[in-house]
Amino acid sequence: MAVYNLLPKKNCNDCGVPTCLAFAVKLIEGTLETDACPHLTDQQRYEVEQLVLPPVRKVIFGRRKTVTVGGERVLHRHELRLQNPTAIAVDLDDSEKDQVIEARLQSIKRFSIERAGQTLRIDAVAVLSTSKSPDRFRKVVKTVNETSNLPLILCSLDPEILEAGLEEAKDQRPILSSATAETLNRFIELSKAFKCPISVSSGDLAELRAMARKAMSEHVSILLAPTTPETNLHEALLKLVTIRRAAIEQKYQELGHPIIAFPISGTQSEQEGWRDSVVASMLMMRYADILVTHSLEMPLLLPLFTLRQAIYSDPRYPASVKTGLYTYGTPGSGSPVLLTTNFALTYYLVSGDISAAKIDCFLLVADTQGMSVLNAVVGRQLTPMVVKDLIYQTQIEEKVAHRKLIIPGLAARLRGDIEDATKWQVIVGPEESSDISRFLKKTGWIA
Amino acid sequence: MVEDLYRLLRPKLELPSIKYPGRISIMRLGATSKEGGTRKRSIEIGGDIDFPFFTLEGPAAQRPAVAIEVFDKPVGVPKSIRESLGSATEDPIEWARKCARECPIDAVALRLISSDPQLDDTSSEECAHLVRLLLEEIDLPLIVFGSGNDQKDPVVLERVAKAAENERVLLSAATLKNDYKRIAHAALRYNHLVLSRTECDAPSQRILNNHLLELGLSSNQIVMDPTTAALGYGIEYSISMMEQLRLDALKGDKSVQMPIAAITSYTWNAREAWSDDEKLGPIEVRGPLWETHTAISLFLAGAGLFIMLHPVSVKQFRKILSEIFSKGAQSRQDG
Numbered sequence: 001m002a003v004y005n006l007l008p009k010k011n012c013n014d015c016g017v018p019t020c021l022a023f024a025v026k027l028i029e030g031t032l033e034t035d036a037c038p039h040l041t042d043q044q045r046y047e048v049e050q051l052v053l054p055p056v057r058k059v060i061f062g063r064r065k066t067v068t069v070g071g072e073r074v075l076h077r078h079e080l081r082l083q084n085p086t087a088i089a090v091d092l093d094d095s096e097k098d099q100v101i102e103a104r105l106q107s108i109k110r111f112s113i114e115r116a117g118q119t120l121r122i123d124a125v126a127v128l129s130t131s132k133s134p135d136r137f138r139k140v141v142k143t144v145n146e147t148s149n150l151p152l153i154l155c156s157l158d159p160e161i162l163e164a165g166l167e168e169a170k171d172q173r174p175i176l177s178s179a180t181a182e183t184l185n186r187f188i189e190l191s192k193a194f195k196c197p198i199s200v201s202s203g204d205l206a207e208l209r210a211m212a213r214k215a216m217s218e219h220v221s222i223l224l225a226p227t228t229p230e231t232n233l234h235e236a237l238l239k240l241v242t243i244r245r246a247a248i249e250q251k252y253q254e255l256g257h258p259i260i261a262f263p264i265s266g267t268q269s270e271q272e273g274w275r276d277s278v279v280a281s282m283l284m285m286r287y288a289d290i291l292v293t294h295s296l297e298m299p300l301l302l303p304l305f306t307l308r309q310a311i312y313s314d315p316r317y318p319a320s321v322k323t324g325l326y327t328y329g330t331p332g333s334g335s336p337v338l339l340t341t342n343f344a345l346t347y348y349l350v351s352g353d354i355s356a357a358k359i360d361c362f363l364l365v366a367d368t369q370g371m372s373v374l375n376a377v378v379g380r381q382l383t384p385m386v387v388k389d390l391i392y393q394t395q396i397e398e399k400v401a402h403r404k405l406i407i408p409g410l411a412a413r414l415r416g417d418i419e420d421a422t423k424w425q426v427i428v429g430p431e432e433s434s435d436i437s438r439f440l441k442k443t444g445w446i447a
Numbered sequence: 448m449v450e451d452l453y454r455l456l457r458p459k460l461e462l463p464s465i466k467y468p469g470r471i472s473i474m475r476l477g478a479t480s481k482e483g484g485t486r487k488r489s490i491e492i493g494g495d496i497d498f499p500f501f502t503l504e505g506p507a508a509q510r511p512a513v514a515i516e517v518f519d520k521p522v523g524v525p526k527s528i529r530e531s532l533g534s535a536t537e538d539p540i541e542w543a544r545k546c547a548r549e550c551p552i553d554a555v556a557l558r559l560i561s562s563d564p565q566l567d568d569t570s571s572e573e574c575a576h577l578v579r580l581l582l583e584e585i586d587l588p589l590i591v592f593g594s595g596n597d598q599k600d601p602v603v604l605e606r607v608a609k610a611a612e613n614e615r616v617l618l619s620a621a622t623l624k625n626d627y628k629r630i631a632h633a634a635l636r637y638n639h640l641v642l643s644r645t646e647c648d649a650p651s652q653r654i655l656n657n658h659l660l661e662l663g664l665s666s667n668q669i670v671m672d673p674t675t676a677a678l679g680y681g682i683e684y685s686i687s688m689m690e691q692l693r694l695d696a697l698k699g700d701k702s703v704q705m706p707i708a709a710i711t712s713y714t715w716n717a718r719e720a721w722s723d724d725e726k727l728g729p730i731e732v733r734g735p736l737w738e739t740h741t742a743i744s745l746f747l748a749g750a751g752l753f754i755m756l757h758p759v760s761v762k763q764f765r766k767i768l769s770e771i772f773s774k775g776a777q778s779r780q781d782g
Contacts, residue, residue, distance in 0.1 A: 076687070076690045076691075076694065077683070077686070078687040078690060078691050232770070233767075233770050234506060234770070234771040234772075234773070237499075237500040237506070237771070238500050238503065238506075241500045241501055245501070249465065273732075274732065274736050274739070274763060275763075275766070275767070277736060277740070278736070278739055278767055281740050281743060281744060282743055282744075282747060285686075285743075285744055285747045285748075286500060286747060297728060297732075298726070298727055298728035298733075299728030299732040300732070300736070302719060302727060302728065302733065303678055303736060303737060303740040304740075306678055306679040306719070307678060307682070307740060307744060309679075310679065310681075310683040310686075311683055311686065313683055315683070315687055319681075319683075344681065345647075345676065345680075345681040345684060348679075348680040348681055349680070349681075349716075351718075352677075352680055352717060352718065353716065355718055355722075356523070356715075356721070438565060442565075
């Protein structure tokens with residue numbers, strides 16, 4: 001209500017929401033920002049922002065490409081949603097030979113995963129000053145900047161080395177990682193001079209909080225780095241959880257900043273790659289906003305990206321997949337045609353079961369606005385007309401010689417109506433997708 | 448100098464310690480000779496007062512228990528598992544024995560899929576016979592799944608309950624669609640436990656649990672299975688369902704204060720776990736890791752009993768668990 005009272009109350013819809021009250025709700029949830037309203041004075045905007053500030057501040061870094069992290073309001077996604085996906089950064093060691101660095105940058109650039117309609121890529125490059133040489137660091141930062149437009153995280157405990165790197169990334173808004181109690185003042189100067197965020201590091205949460213307070217008093221945008229190479233996994237998770245709970249449940253403003261974590265620490269050998277991957281998942285599940293990983297191997301990163309896609313999806317809206325025609329195996333003109341809905345979970349189950357059973361077939365995915373079969377039948381999102389349009393749009397009639405459609409068992413009552421609307425013969429399939437293979441065998445579609 | 452200044456300025460830090468009124472019940476799976484059964488050891492599951500890592504005492508009240516799944520008939524067992532275990536997958540007892548020897552497991556989960564009327568329709572008598580054999584050959588606590596057939600499962604599980612009297616077997620599963628009363632009565636009469644299974648829906652889970660409680664089971668005889676979806680195939684639904692159930696339980700809702708099971712063997716339906724697609728990287732690494740990731744995420748969401756399929760996933764999962772439960776936690780000993 002306090003937010004609403006500061007709004008113009010014109011209900012002008014300029015922000016895309018019909019009423020100012022609804023806009024206030026969106027501001028509080030964090031789904032819309034104050035910029036959406038063109039009628040606020042600077043003073044009003046400032047006051048509203050103070051009221052709707054998320055308990056975990058947002059940090060934006062990078063220039064040609066930018067990444068936003070933080071902005072979180074809840075501990076569990078079902079309570080609202082998780083806001084800004086964990087940024088996945090890959091490390092780059094400046095003591096490696098030039099060719100190795102070049103090759104690694106190319107691999108980072110090439111790395112991409114197509115999944116559920118999204119292209120997933122590496123979000124940032126973390127340049128590590130292992131060489132401890134300002135000149136070398138500077139040269140490597142230059143190379144990275146020329147090769148890639150990804151945001152940078154410049155990693156060294158020595159501010160002079162970071163400054164050398166910053167000379168090559170002046171306007172690129174990299175993160176400076178990490179300040180300790182001894183170097184904090186120098187980091188704050190660099191942050192002000194180059195307008196970039198810094199991370200503050202300490203294994204001791206009270207010290208971390210004191211450092212954060214100091215940086216905040218200087219209006220510097222910060223991230224928290226509560227783990228050191230000596231931190232074991234148990235302590236690391238305990239620290240991340242404690243920080244996030246302190247920020248969200250107890251409103252400790254000094255701990256209300258995004259967390260950067262380095263699951264690379266603890267690697268014992270090459271065979272332990274799987275461990276780093278699992279550790280990264282755990283840190284992501286428990287509030288790491290930036291993860292700096294070492295591996296670029298697909299099987300190690302794929303689960304991490306997939307988990308991120310899952311937990312950062314919005315639980316308030318049913319997840320849906322693209323409607324249309326999906327093919328499995330190498331279907332021919334006599335292959336079965338099945339129908340399901342575009343509710344993601346339904347689709348994944350059906351799709352998984354069909355794939356696992358290695359069935360050659362066509363799957364028509366109807367637009368039920370993300371509703372499951374039963375709900376879509378009751379709620380009339382799955383209707384004979386929807387099926388008729390789908391048959392038309394997918395041109396399935398040109399792909400199969402028969403006119404037989406297998407519908408989900410839970411949609412059995414639509415059988416007659418779909419037959420009337422489409423002139424296809426409708427066969428009622430099983431209620432559970434796990435029975436599809438058995439059903440197709442029983443009805444003679446497959447051997 | 449500067450360092451000293453920070454030490455001096457250090458503000459007092461009160462760590463968050465929300466004490467919830469609710470607590471997850473503790474259930475004991477399997478029974479030793481002292482407890483009236485014949486298992487070499489029994490295992491405790493549950494007892495949590497918060498989410499993992501939300502209390503300072505330890506990651507969780509107990510190290511999660513891990514069971515490996517064996518089938519009475521090796522249909523539909525993923526290639527990767529068959530390759531890993533060889534001919535052992537053709538016989539459930541060999542399968543269980545090999546895993547018990549080579550993997551750090553706490554229990555065995557037997558799936559009586561051949562009892563499905565549409566498969567072999569194995570009689571409940573034969574199923575009970577296999578369970579007896581397994582109990583004689585393997586001294587670990589046992590979980591028994593029917594085939595998932597709503598009509599047949601209660602009949603099979605009732606007969607199995609009788610054959611395994613006093614062994615505190617987890618009968619799986621009671622659902623709102625099957626004759627859960629019959630399963631609950633069998634568990635009460637022969638001293639067993641019941642898996643309460645629903646489809647990712649908190650109200651249904653509450654209803655089924657309440658039915659089971661009304662029938663006389665206590666909350667330390669029930670494990671919830673709110674459905675495990677694999678990583679990439681709806682795991683977010685499982686995570687949120689488990690977190691929601693756990694929060695409600697901690698806040699005092701007695702109808703959901705039971706430990707939660709995660710059946711990560713379903714992971715093997717995920718394309719990423721079995722596909723030969725080379726773009727996704729070598730399958731030997733990718734497959735087991737997919738199940739490990741699914742398990743670890745659900746552990747953090749609150750699950751305490753894991754029913755897994757791939758021996759490598761079991762080893763990886765247990766390795767991570769032993770890392771985080773190594774000190775500070777009053778967990779059961781490894782091995």
